Amino acid sequence: MAVQRINEVAGAVRSVTGRRETDFARERPRLLAVAFGILGSDADAQDVVQEAWTRYADTDVEAIRNVQAWLTTVVTRLCLDLLRRSRELPHRPEELPAGVAEDPQDVAVLAGELTTAFTVVLNALTPPQRVAFILHDVFGAPFEEIAHILDTTPGSAKKLASRARGRLRPDGGHDPDGDPREARRVVGAFLKAARQGDIDGLVRVLHPAVTRSADPQALPPGARGLIRGVNAVVTETRVLQANARRARLVTIDGRPGIAVMSDRRVRIALTFHVAEARIVHYDVVADPRRLALLRIEE
Structure with missing residues (x-):
């Protein structure tokens, strides 16, 4: 009977461990994308997600009501902690969910490419602005969830995202793409002219201080990841x-954009910020990991 009981307990442990590993593997690509979006570094994103796995592995999963939200909170707060330390900002220890272990586990990880232009753009933001902008504008997280992560109110989280958009636009103007029809007309005119x-x-259709950021995969050898100015x-x-001849006007995450097709697949996507009938910034996405996160519709 003792042996049988030991086997039953061992089987239950293996079942919980297997379910835990399955749940984390399902969430891992999204967590990496969140971490990369906030940090701008694939190597740091890999480290943060690995740390999140260590904490998740040592936590009572039965006490977690929403695994996705719990993991997103842990990853985001770890990113904030890393940003504060790297920028030598006043540090406030992040309050993570109860029962989370603190010791990181050393593992071998595969380092991906750094998107330099993305890092340059995000360096204009404070850590909370990065979190609010990336989680809401890129991943569509509600401000209530972002407020919980940042330990603030939904109204303050919304203001952080708005300020981030303002700092990312060279004209510092009002909300981009205020009129979707006008923005689509401007992007369509850009495509036609191209x-x-x-x-x-x-x-x-270009703002005098327009900027273009791009993934390395979209550029010829030697091209710069970030360029500025109409010329x-x-x-x-x-x-x-x-x-441009292989491109078409599409909607990307609810905003007008351009998709470059090859073999009936989107190989490159251009996302735009338009203000006062001019393009103030556009991003050329060619990294398969970033492309997979975009909702592209005809």
Whole structure:
């Protein structure tokens, strides 16, 4: 009977461990994307997610009502802690869910490519602004959830996201894409001008201080990840005119965008911020991990 009981207990432990590993494996790609979005570094994102696994593995899963929300909270607060330390900001220890272990587990991880341009853009934001902007604008998290993570109110979380958008726009203007129809017209005009090599048409829809960020996979060798100004953008757009001929106007996460197709698949996506009928920033997404996170519709 003792042996039978030991076997039953061992079987139950294996069952819980297997379920825990399955749940975490299902959430891991999204957690990596969240961490990368906040930190701008794939290596740091991998470390943070591994630390989250260590904490999850040592926690009573039966006490966790929502695994996705719990893991998102842990990963986001670990990212905040890392940002505060790296920037030598006043540090307030993050209050993680009860019962979470503190010792990290050393494991071998595969380091991916750093998207330099993305890092440059995010460096303009404070850590809370990064969290509010990435979780809401990129992953669609409600402000109530973001407020819980940041230990603030939903109204304050909304203001943080709004300020982040303002700091990311070179004109510091009002909310981007205020009129979706106008934004779609502007992006459509940009695509038409790019296809035709129409310099005047490009200049008309670009803000004088326009910026373009891009994944390395989207660029020719030696090209810069972040460029600024109408002249730089127009010159590059003319060089990449062939891509424009394979592109189409689409909706990306509810906003007007451009998708470059090949073999009936989206290989490159362009997301835009438009203010006062001009493009103030656009991001060229070609990293398969980032592409997979976009909701692209005709």
